[in-house]
Structures are given as structure tokens and as C-alpha cells.
Amino acid sequence: MSGHGGSSNGRVAPAAFPPPVDSRKEFIKRGLDSEDELIEVGVAIIGGGTAGLACANRLLQLLADDPETMERLGEVPVAVVEKAKTCGGHNLSGAVMRPGPLEELFPELTRQQWRELGFAYGEVKKEAVYLTPTAKRSLRIPTPPSFKNHGNEVISVSALARYQQQQAEEAGAYILTETAATQLVVENGNVVGVRSGDKGRGKDGQPLGNFEPGTDIKAQATVLAEGCWGHLTGAAIKEFGLADGREPQVWELGVKEVWKVPKPLDRLIHTMGPWPLKISPKYGQIGGTWLYPMKNEKTGEDLVSIGFVVELEYADATTSAHDLLQTFKTHPLVRKILDGGERVAWGAKALPGGGYWSMPKLTMPGALLVGDAGGMVDTMALKGVHHCIKSGMLAAETIYAALKRGESNFDSYQDVIDQSSVGKELWEVRNARQPLQKGLLLGGMLSGIQQITKGKLPGRADWHRNDAKGMFIGDTKDIYPKPDGKYTFDKLSSVFITGNATRDDAPNHIRVQKHVPREIAETWKWMCPAGVYEIPEDAPEHGDVDVIVNYTNCVQCGAITAKGGRLTVPEGGDGPLYQIT
Ligand SMILES: Cc1cc2nc3c(=O)[nH]c(=O)nc-3n(C[C@H](O)[C@H](O)[C@H](O)COP(=O)(O)OP(=O)(O)OC[C@H]3O[C@@H](n4cnc5c(N)ncnc54)[C@H](O)[C@@H]3O)c2cc1C
Ligand code: SF4
Secondary structure (H helix, E strand, C coil), X not given: CCCCCCCCCCCECHHHCCCCCCHHHHHEEECCCCHHHCEEEXXXXXXXXXXXXXXXXXXXXXXXXXXXXXXXXXCCCEEEECCCCCCCCCCCCCCEECCHHXXXXXXXXXXXXXXXXXXXXXXXXXXXXXXXXXXXXXXXXCCCHHHCCCCCEEECHHHHHHHHHHHHHHCCCEEECCCCEEEEEEECCEEEEEEECCEEECCCCCEEEEEECCCEEEEEEEEEXXXXXXXXXXXXXXXXXXCCCCCCCCEEEEEEEEXXXXXXXXXXXXXXXXXXXCCCCCCCCCEEEEEEEEECCCCCCEEEEEEEEEECCXXXXXXXXXXXXXHHCCCHHHHHXXXXXXXXXXXXXXXXCCCHHHCCCCEECCEEECHHHXXXXXXXXXXXXXXXXXXXXXXXXXXXXXXXXXXXXXXXXXXXXXXXXXXXXXXXXXXXXXXXXXXHHHHHHHHHHHHHCCCCCCCCCCCCCHXXXXXXXXXXXXXXXXXXXXXXXXXXXXXXXXXXXXXXXXXXXXXXXXXXXXXXXXXXXXXXXXXXEECCCCCCCCCEEECEECHHHCCCXXXXXXXXXXXXXXXXXXXXXXXXX
């Protein structure tokens, strides 16, 4: 055991080794550059994912009928800043979507047209939920209410973002792809825009031959749509005390593959374990899986989306969502679906799991939060896409109404969200998630009661951050299959098929302490789906070790932020280029 201390049960908690970051100092810029050195836009939307692009599209719909307000927003009324090569490049979800908000955003499109446009893959007509007591057995159970998906649509958020980008551009949005927003600009207590990151710096931060400095982007309104607790969102939460009086955010990590299969899957499947997880309080693993049928209307191909989600609350350092997914694929229930098929995509992403009580305040002077940046996911049902779209639309409507009146106060957005389908749905499951920190058996029972009663039992429980959990080096790793490169895969060949294009000499965007107890290093090594963290072979078995950080493999899933490190934004354009995740 290291002498650094840790948690009360003698294990070592990642929180005892915080990342070297001072987000208010580093990620908030005090004041804008002079007028001739900046870009001025009307509304700056940071993040071109589902939520940010829904906001852009709704705003442009409203402005299309109101040339006067459009004029007031200047030459670039709506700008979207996206760090991926193209919108969709960094987006990943299951995804089975509740269709309402997307139908509302694009009322002229039918669901059949969604499929022909290539972002939707069919309506859910049949579904089944299984327990997997062992590596061989499965037991079908009645579908719990939170898993009912009849009538929902299977989509790809990556493809949806590409479609939304095209729509927004046609309507007049200025979409800055390959551009990372690295600082929130605050002047006199108001958010007045963001600063984009430098490009062309070397490993040690030195400017290279192709160096281009970043630019201040001044905006009348700034929308933070960065997804799962983003870089600027985190700084804004600290700067404006947005998490005061809320529960801490907790996280889950999902790893997903898309398979081309010879035979269509005829139903949507969820499994709830316990295999391959260890659900005893000692290991604390909670998670589940999905298998969603996808029919590609353009090519006629039958595809299957398969994924494993694990809560980042576990205690065994050798827990790996990537390897658990590979293990899950060896179950006969899955094997018969994927056999004879071919893996065509892989990816990983974290999601905020805390729900209602963990949502930060959604507004601050000059800016507001939408989608996952605001924690708007119902993780009991694994549903966030429809909330992202709805919150993006409501943010657009709030901003439009305020700017039309010549005001810049967006505070009403908080109430608007609370009264909307987003607030109402998240309120109903507000107390369903915390009990799970008590372990699957007791927690699962309490959670079920809270779901049936829609949270009416005394509920709001204190809960702790994932990085406060003490870690030990257990034996979960012993069940992971040896990758065969055909059906089961290692991490690096998986990263390869994401089209990850991070420059080898880019500066390191991962902040972690590099000399830590082995328990912490092992946690990072196993958790990271992209194989970023390595422990030297000659490192001591016990005590502190040096961690090697292969940051150019990073797929920006965000999980490290939950377990003792910090993902910051790399240079724009770096990272994966997801297509159908
Ligand atoms: C494994 C998994 C499975 C899921 N399954 C489902 C499901 O089946 N159904 C469902 O409804 N929901 C599901 N969800 C939840 C759902 O996917 C999310 O709620 C939703 O996709 C989030 O959308 P978003 O636009 O808020 O964020 P994101 O999709 O994360 O988009 C944020 C964008 O902002 C960009 N960005 C971030 N920071 C910056 C910056 N500083 N500068 C520039 N660009 C930046 C990112 O590159 C990204 O493109 C799932 C989530 C996961 C992770
Ligand atoms: S290094 Fe990148 S891919 Fe690995 S856990 Fe951290 S954010 Fe995810």
C-alpha cells in the first residue's frame, strides 16, 4: 500500500491523486481581445453533436421568419464550434431514440425518410430482456418499464449529426469543424464568447512551422453543448457555482461495436447481467448490454449495434468495459446473432448517470447548457438523445425570444426545461439511480420501487463521486477472452478502425498524475478503452509506479475525468472519425 493515503476501507481512491488542473485559471479567459483581433458572431454553439445542432437548426428556423432579429445578430448569426473533423466524428450512442423531439424539429420529414437519409435504421417492433446468470445461460424476463422501447427508432447519432450539420449549413449556420474551444471568455461576470485553440504546436507546446494561434469568438449568447461534462462546461460550473446544492455527477462508460450480419436480428435485446459482472459489494460492478437491429435502407445491409455499459462506480481496478464487451460476445445468446458477421465499427464514450439531482444549474449570465453538458440523461432507460434535441430547441427558443426583445438574460430557460418533457421525465426517475450505489441487489430493489412510484418514496440520497471509491486490484481480468482478431478484439486494433487521426507530435491533452500507487495506474490502464495508459513491465508490484500516457490513442471518451484524471480538448481535428456509432 502506498503512503499517499486513500479511502477509509484501506483501498486507494483516485480522488487522492487529483489531476494537475486549475480550470478557472486555465480555461477561463478574463476579457476579450481587441475588436480587430476577434471573430464576432450572434450565437456561438460549442459542440456540434445532437444537442448543439438541434439548437442551431431551431434558431435558424425562427430567424428565417424574422429578418430584423437576424440582422441584429450580425454577419454570422449562428456559429457552431466542433472539434471533430466533421460533425458526428466524435458522437456515439446506442442508440434507440424516442422519436418525438426529432419529429418536432423537422416536421416535414417522415420516419421512412429518416431511414432513406441514412441516420435511422428502423422502428422497434419486438423486444426482449434477459438475465444472464452464467456464461452459457440466459433467462428471458418480462420487460421492465424503463426498457420498453416499442415504437422507438434505432438511429446512429454520428450519422444524425452529419445530417443536422448539412441542414444547419443550408439554413445559414457557420460551422467551424476541426476547431476546439479551449477557453470560456468572461467579462464583468458575463460569458461573452469562447477562445478557439491554437493549432500546430509540438509535444512540448512549442509552435511548429504550421502554427496558427487561436482566436476569440465574441457572441451575444453562448450555448455549451459539449456533451458529457465538457471542458468549458466544467470550468463554467466552477466559475458560476452551477453545481452548488446539487449531488455530484456520476458516470458510466459504454463501448460499442457495429456488426454486419448475415441474418437480420428480429428484435431489440437488453441484458441485465449478472454475468459477466461481479455484483458483490466488494467489486461493485453494475452494468448492462444492448443489441439493436439496424437495417440500412440505402445498402440493404443488416447490421447490429452491440454495446456494454458499466457504471464507473466499481472497485476492481481490472474492470474494462472494452474487455467486458468482448467477454459478452462469447455468450451463446450473442454468438448466434453475430456468427458469420463482420465488425464494421467500434467506439467508446462516457455518459452522465446522475440524472435530475446531479444536473447543474442550466444558466449563467450570457450562456446556457444543453444536452449531456447539462446532465440530461435518464440512465435507467439509457435515453438522452431525445432530451438533447428538445433542450437544444428550447435553448434556441429562449435565446431567440430574449434577443428579439433586445435582452441578454436567458434565466427563464431553467423553468422552461423544468416544465418541458425533459424536466418532467427526469423528475419521474429522480430517485431511481442513487440506490444503485448500494450495490445491485439491495440497490436494484430500491431502484425498482422508486421507478414504480415515480420517485414518491423519500428519495434524494446523498451520493459520492466515482473517484471517491477505493480501488483494489482484483481478478475481473481473468475472464476476458484472448482476442482472436475476428470475433474478439484488442483495444489497439479497435482504436485503429475509428479512423483516429491524432498527430504523433501533438501536445498531451490528458492530465493525470504520473507517479501513483499501482491500484490507480491499473484502474486507468484497464478502464481506458483505447489503451492509453501503460505501466512499465519492470515497475514494482506494490507501491508507486510511473504511468506512461500514450495520449495519441485517445478516443476522447471522457471516462478518465470520472476516475481521477482530466480529459482536456486536444487540437481541433484530432481523435476518432466515427461514421455509424
Ligand atoms: C454508450 C452510450 C449509449 C447510449 N445509448 C442511448 C440510447 O440508446 N438512446 C438514447 O436516447 N440515448 C443514449 N445515450 C445517451 C445519448 O447518446 C446522449 O445523451 C447524447 O448523444 C448526447 O448528445 P450531446 O449532443 O449532448 O453530446 P455529444 O454527442 O457528446 O456531442 C458533443 C459534441 O461537442 C463537441 N465538443 C465538446 N467539447 C468541445 C469543445 N470544447 N470545443 C469544440 N467541440 C467540442 C464534441 O466533439 C461532440 O461532437 C447513450 C450514451 C452512451 C455514451
Ligand atoms: S485517455 Fe481518452 S480514451 Fe482513454 S479513458 Fe481517457 S478520455 Fe477515454
